[in-house]
Amino acid sequence: MRKLLIIEDDTVLRENTAELLHLAGYEPLTAPNGKLGIKIAKEHLPDLIICDIMMPELDGYGVLENMSQDKATRQIPLSFYPQKRSKKIYEKAWS
Amino acid sequence: MRVFEKNSNIFKLLSEAVSEGIVVVNQEQMIVAANNRANAMLGYDEDELVGMSLNSLIPKSLRKSHKKHVQDYYKQEKQHRKARGRNLLGLSKNGEEIPIEVGLNPFSLYGNTYVLALILDLTESKQKEKEIYELNADLDRKIKERTGELRDTVAELKREIKRRKKAEERIKSALQKERELNELKTKFLSLVSHEFKTPLSGILTSATLVGKYAEAEQQEKRDKHLKTIIGEVRHLNAILNDFLSIEKLEKGKELYTLADFSLSKVVNEVVYNANMMLKIGQKINYPSNIDDVTLCQDEKIVTIALTNLLYNAIKYSSEDTEIDLVVKLLKDKVVFQVVDQGIGIPKKDQKHIFERYYRAENVLLTQGTGIGLNIVKGHLENLGEASLLLAKKTREALLRSSFLLKSDFLSR
Numbered sequence: 001m002r003k004l005l006i007i008e009d010d011t012v013l014r015e016n017t018a019e020l021l022h023l024a025g026y027e028p029l030t031a032p033n034g035k036l037g038i039k040i041a042k043e044h045l046p047d048l049i050i051c052d053i054m055m056p057e058l059d060g061y062g063v064l065e066n067m068s069q070d071k072a073t074r075q076i077p078l079s080f081y082p083q084k085r086s087k088k089i090y091e092k093a094w095s
Numbered sequence: 096m097r098v099f100e101k102n103s104n105i106f107k108l109l110s111e112a113v114s115e116g117i118v119v120v121n122q123e124q125m126i127v128a129a130n131n132r133a134n135a136m137l138g139y140d141e142d143e144l145v146g147m148s149l150n151s152l153i154p155k156s157l158r159k160s161h162k163k164h165v166q167d168y169y170k171q172e173k174q175h176r177k178a179r180g181r182n183l184l185g186l187s188k189n190g191e192e193i194p195i196e197v198g199l200n201p202f203s204l205y206g207n208t209y210v211l212a213l214i215l216d217l218t219e220s221k222q223k224e225k226e227i228y229e230l231n232a233d234l235d236r237k238i239k240e241r242t243g244e245l246r247d248t249v250a251e252l253k254r255e256i257k258r259r260k261k262a263e264e265r266i267k268s269a270l271q272k273e274r275e276l277n278e279l280k281t282k283f284l285s286l287v288s289h290e291f292k293t294p295l296s297g298i299l300t301s302a303t304l305v306g307k308y309a310e311a312e313q314q315e316k317r318d319k320h321l322k323t324i325i326g327e328v329r330h331l332n333a334i335l336n337d338f339l340s341i342e343k344l345e346k347g348k349e350l351y352t353l354a355d356f357s358l359s360k361v362v363n364e365v366v367y368n369a370n371m372m373l374k375i376g377q378k379i380n381y382p383s384n385i386d387d388v389t390l391c392q393d394e395k396i397v398t399i400a401l402t403n404l405l406y407n408a409i410k411y412s413s414e415d416t417e418i419d420l421v422v423k424l425l426k427d428k429v430v431f432q433v434v435d436q437g438i439g440i441p442k443k444d445q446k447h448i449f450e451r452y453y454r455a456e457n458v459l460l461t462q463g464t465g466i467g468l469n470i471v472k473g474h475l476e477n478l479g480e481a482s483l484l485l486a487k488k489t490r491e492a493l494l495r496s497s498f499l500l501k502s503d504f505l506s507r
Contacts, residue, residue, distance in 0.1 A: 009461070010293050011375075012294075012301070013293060013300065016304060017300060020303065020307075055460055056458075056460045056461055059460060
């Protein structure tokens with residue numbers, strides 16, 4: 001079973017996404033902000049992280065930066081789903 | 096006299112060449128010669144004047160003073176006597192007084208002293224003078240008239256300019272308002288469409304999940320998602336209400352409708368909707384003192400205000416916290432107080448919190464429009480006076496509503 005981590009501050013969206021992934025046969029983990037997300041990621045080493053960008057505590061870019069600095073989490077693919085599509089977000093995500 | 100007779104040809108020759116009238120008198124004030132111009136002027140025939148006394152050419156009223164002038168004249172030094180012009184009146188043969196100018200030139204001939212008087216008829220020039228004077232007066236009057244008219248026109252123009260300037264200012268300010276409103280709508284629309292995305296995603300995923308729970312024993316799961324959908328729809332509705340009330344806010348009082356309504360009914364509705372939005376473990380403490388209270392207010396605005404405050408309290412406080420909705424019924428007003436245990440508003444942001452689009456530093460990463468409190472404050476300010484007026488109708492039933500926005504919610 002594939003482990004997925006969802007980092008999203010909106011409760012409904014976070015829980016619904018987790019529920020859908022669960023029904024699809026995945027093992028979802030959830031975190032309401034970047035800070036907790038990093039903690040869970042390091043504990044459980046998920047196969048994929050789905051991450052919001054605009055969040056309190058620590059935002060999506062912060063999560064990405066933190067993950068790439070740690071050897072254990074560097075290889076985990078991270079998927080952003082920005083609410084506002086803008087060039088800036090892509091540039092920032094790829095840099 | 097004889098002298099002039101002797102030399103009359105020469106005198107005539109000379110005197111007829113002159114355009115003035117000429118009268119020569121001797122020392123006895125007797126006329127010894129006159130030219131035709133003088134005759135014509137005074138209405139005498141040729142040579143009729145000769146031998147007459149000068150007095151007969153002077154109006155009776157002036158004769159006495161003339162005599163004195165003559166005496167004075169001869170007393171003067173010779174060199175001063177020459178060519179003295181005087182404006183006088185002459186008496187014509189038919190008794191008419193004629194305005195004349197007289198220049199006196201004394202001279203001696205064969206031991207006798209004579210005075211040659213050059214006479215200028217002023218009738219015409221007096222007439223001209225009079226005409227000129229009248230014309231001048233007329234002109235003066237006309238100038239005054241025109242000046243007055245001009246002054247009136249200028250004043251009228253000034254008033255017109257003032258009026259136009261005022262109208263221009265009114266139009267400018269109306270345009271400015273319209274622009275601001277337009278800008279506001281555009282900005283709000285973009286904010287709203289962004290704000291809509293998260294709840295819409297929630298609704299979409301919940302609806303999808305409801306579809307996946309097809310088994311009879313999964314009713315609980317279906318109910319949970321239906322409740323989520325309802326809550327999100329209400330949240331979207333609240334945002335839309337904010338948006339729709341902006342126009343009202345910009346245009347002022349006239350769009351409000353004050354009517355009696357039951358306070359508990361409105362509070363029930365607002366709290367019921369807010370309950371749908373609660374996070375896990377959150378609870379709203381409902382006020383116990385509002386049964387049978389009737390308020391005369393704009394019900395929609397009270398709803399918008401209360402909804403905004405409650406949603407903020409829910410949004411900005413964590414799970415497992417309580418929110419108190421306190422209603423204080425004072426003599427002429429109602430104070431609504433919403434007290435939460437949330438993150439609060441940082442001190443430095445507090446003075447800006449009612450500005451449109453302003454968002455406090457500690458919520459920049461949380462979704463929101465920054466418009467809710469601005470709208471609430473605007474509406475309450477617009478309503479202030481009208482509600483105070485109606486408060487006098489009856490003592491207990493009609494109460495002025497006032498939201499105590501400066502509750503614990505700000506002072507933390």
